[in-house]
Amino acid sequence: MANARLGRTEHIAGWTFIAPALVLLGIFMLYPILWSLWMSFQVGKGMNFSFGGFANIIRLTKDPVFIRALVNTLTFLVVQVPIMIGLALLAAVALNDPKLRFRGFFRTAIFLPCVTSLIAYSTLFKSMFATDGIVNKMLMGLWIIQEPIHWLQDPFWAKILIIIAITWRWTGYNMVFYLAALQNVDRSIYEAARIDGASGWHRFWYITVPMLKPVILFTTIISTIGTLQLFDEVNNITQGGPSDSTLTLSLYIYNLTFKFMPSFGYSATVSWVIVLLVAVLSFAQFVIARDRSK
Amino acid sequence: MTDQALPLATSRAEPRTGSFKVPHYVGRAITYLLLSLAAFVSIFPFFWMVVGATNRSVDIGIGKATFGDQLLVNATNFFTTVDAPRIFWNSAFIALVGTVLTLAISSLAGYGFEMFRSRFRERIFGLMLLLLSIPFAALMVPLFVMISQFKLVGTVAAVVLPGIASIFIIFYFRQATKAFPGELRDAARVDGLNEWQIFFYIYLPTMRSTYAAAIIIVFMANWNNYLWPLIVLNKPEQKTATLVISSLTSSYTPDFGMILFGTILATLPTLIIFFLLQRRFVEGMLGAVK
Known part of the structure; x- marks a missing residue:
C-alpha cells in the first residue's frame, strides 16, 4: 500500500491510462450536470428560454403531479429497498452454509431474474398479473384470496405489483454481493459463537450483519439510487397509471421533456430534486452505518 | 473459490437455543x-x-x-409483424460495440487509478465517486440536447458514447486491481516491458475472471438498455429489439402469445452469455469485493 514515489515516466503513464475516460466523463457527465444546473434556473418552452430565478422551484411546490410523483417514488423506496435487502441477505446466509445441498441450483435460480431483459420481465409481469391471469388463479386456488385482484387497474395494487416486480428482478443481484463478501468471513467465528450458545438469529444479527456492513451500505445506496430513478418498469408495466398512482419522478421528467411541450428548465429542476434526494439519503445512510458501529 | 473451505467444522453440536429447543x-x-x-x-x-x-x-x-x-403461429406472427433480423442485429451491434468500448476505456482507467496513484488523481477519483450518485434522469435532458447539437440523433454513436466511461465499471476494475500481484508487474519491468505492454501482456490475461464478470454486467446493461435508446433512436429501421417488442405490448389488444415468443428471443443472448461465463462471474465478483 505504501506509496512509492512515482517516477516521471510512470507519472505520465498514469495520466495516459485514465485520460480517455476522463475526457469522456467530462463531455458526457460533468458538462451535462453543470448545464442542467444552469438550466434549472431558466424558464420557457423548447429552446426559447430566459432566466427565471427561482420560478421553477416555486412551480414545483404548486405542482400536484410533481408532489404525487415524489410521494410515489418515496413510497417505492421506503417499502421496496428494505424488503429486497433483507431477502437478499437471508438468501445469501442460507446459501453460504457449506452443508446445504443444491446450493449451485438455488444460487443460479435466485440470480436468474436479473439476467432477463427488462422488456421480457415487464411483459411477463403484465400478462401474469392480468385480472384473469395465472397469479390470481394460483392465489385463489390456494384460498389466499377470494376475489381476483385488479393488479393493473387498482391504484393500490398497481403499486404493490411494481414493488413485486422490482424485488423479483433485483434480489438475486444484491445477493451475489453478499455471497461474495461472506466468503471473507472466517467460519471459525461462527463456530465460536455456536459453542457460546448463540442462536442462529443471534449469529445473523450480531455477526453476519456487522461483518457485512460495508457491503450492505454499498448495496443500499446503489438500490436507493436505482429506486429513485425508477423508470423502465413503471413505463412498461403500468405507464404510470392508473391515475398517476405509479408515476415516478423519472417518468415525470421524461413526460415533461419528450411527451408534453418540452419544458427543459422545469424538467431539469425536477431532476435536481432526485440528485438532492440521493445526496441526502446516501449521507444519512453513511451516518446511520457509522453510529451503529459504536 | 473457497466454497468448501474449512471442512474441519465440528460435527453438528446441538446449539443451546435458550429455554426451548427447536429440533435441528x-x-x-x-x-x-x-x-x-x-x-x-x-x-x-x-x-x-x-x-x-x-x-x-x-x-x-x-x-x-x-x-x-400455437408455437408456430406465434412465431410466424412475430416474424411477419416485426423485422426480426434487423432489430436483433441493431441490438447486437449496439451491445457489442458498447461492451468492447466500455471494457477498454473503463478497465484502463481502473488500472491506471490503482497502479499510478498520486494525490491529485485520488481527488479526481473521489469526485467521480460523487458523480456516481447523480441519477441518469438529471443528465437525460442536457445529453439529449447535446447529442442533437452534434447531429448524432439516430446513430449508434448517440446510444453508445455516453456510457463508455462508466464510473461503476472503473470503480469495479480499481477494486479488482488491488488483487493483481505487484511482483508480476515488477518482474515484467525487469524484463524491460513498458507500462502499456505490462497492461496488455500481463494484466489482461491475469484478470480474465474480472473481465468476464464485467462483460456480463456491461453486455446485459447495453442489450437491455431502454430509456436512452428510446430517446435517441427515432428512425424505425434503427430501433433495437427491446424498443420494438416493448412497443408491441402497449398496443390496444396486445397479442401476448406472439410477444412472449419475441421475449424468449430477446432474453436468449443474455442467458447464454450468463451460463457461459457463470463460473468466472462468481470468481470476478469475489475478486472485486475482497
Whole structure:
C-alpha cells in the first residue's frame, strides 16, 4: 500500500491510462450536470428560454403531479429497498452454509431474474398479473384470496405489483454481493459463537450483519439510487397509471421533456430534486452505518 | 473459490437455543422450504414465458399454464409483424460495440487509478465517486440536447458514447486491481516491458475472471438498455429489439402469445452469455469485493 514515489515516466503513464475516460466523463457527465444546473434556473418552452430565478422551484411546490410523483417514488423506496435487502441477505446466509445441498441450483435460480431483459420481465409481469391471469388463479386456488385482484387497474395494487416486480428482478443481484463478501468471513467465528450458545438469529444479527456492513451500505445506496430513478418498469408495466398512482419522478421528467411541450428548465429542476434526494439519503445512510458501529 | 473451505467444522453440536429447543432438522426443513419457494418464484416467470409462447393470447389472459400448440403461429406472427433480423442485429451491434468500448476505456482507467496513484488523481477519483450518485434522469435532458447539437440523433454513436466511461465499471476494475500481484508487474519491468505492454501482456490475461464478470454486467446493461435508446433512436429501421417488442405490448389488444415468443428471443443472448461465463462471474465478483 505504501506509496512509492512515482517516477516521471510512470507519472505520465498514469495520466495516459485514465485520460480517455476522463475526457469522456467530462463531455458526457460533468458538462451535462453543470448545464442542467444552469438550466434549472431558466424558464420557457423548447429552446426559447430566459432566466427565471427561482420560478421553477416555486412551480414545483404548486405542482400536484410533481408532489404525487415524489410521494410515489418515496413510497417505492421506503417499502421496496428494505424488503429486497433483507431477502437478499437471508438468501445469501442460507446459501453460504457449506452443508446445504443444491446450493449451485438455488444460487443460479435466485440470480436468474436479473439476467432477463427488462422488456421480457415487464411483459411477463403484465400478462401474469392480468385480472384473469395465472397469479390470481394460483392465489385463489390456494384460498389466499377470494376475489381476483385488479393488479393493473387498482391504484393500490398497481403499486404493490411494481414493488413485486422490482424485488423479483433485483434480489438475486444484491445477493451475489453478499455471497461474495461472506466468503471473507472466517467460519471459525461462527463456530465460536455456536459453542457460546448463540442462536442462529443471534449469529445473523450480531455477526453476519456487522461483518457485512460495508457491503450492505454499498448495496443500499446503489438500490436507493436505482429506486429513485425508477423508470423502465413503471413505463412498461403500468405507464404510470392508473391515475398517476405509479408515476415516478423519472417518468415525470421524461413526460415533461419528450411527451408534453418540452419544458427543459422545469424538467431539469425536477431532476435536481432526485440528485438532492440521493445526496441526502446516501449521507444519512453513511451516518446511520457509522453510529451503529459504536 | 473457497466454497468448501474449512471442512474441519465440528460435527453438528446441538446449539443451546435458550429455554426451548427447536429440533435441528425443523430449521433445516424450513430453510429448504423457503429456498425452494424463492427458486420457484424466480423460475416460474421463465416457465410462463416458454408456455405462453405456445398458447393463444386469450389462453394466456385466463392463466392457462400448460403447453399449447400455437408455437408456430406465434412465431410466424412475430416474424411477419416485426423485422426480426434487423432489430436483433441493431441490438447486437449496439451491445457489442458498447461492451468492447466500455471494457477498454473503463478497465484502463481502473488500472491506471490503482497502479499510478498520486494525490491529485485520488481527488479526481473521489469526485467521480460523487458523480456516481447523480441519477441518469438529471443528465437525460442536457445529453439529449447535446447529442442533437452534434447531429448524432439516430446513430449508434448517440446510444453508445455516453456510457463508455462508466464510473461503476472503473470503480469495479480499481477494486479488482488491488488483487493483481505487484511482483508480476515488477518482474515484467525487469524484463524491460513498458507500462502499456505490462497492461496488455500481463494484466489482461491475469484478470480474465474480472473481465468476464464485467462483460456480463456491461453486455446485459447495453442489450437491455431502454430509456436512452428510446430517446435517441427515432428512425424505425434503427430501433433495437427491446424498443420494438416493448412497443408491441402497449398496443390496444396486445397479442401476448406472439410477444412472449419475441421475449424468449430477446432474453436468449443474455442467458447464454450468463451460463457461459457463470463460473468466472462468481470468481470476478469475489475478486472485486475482497
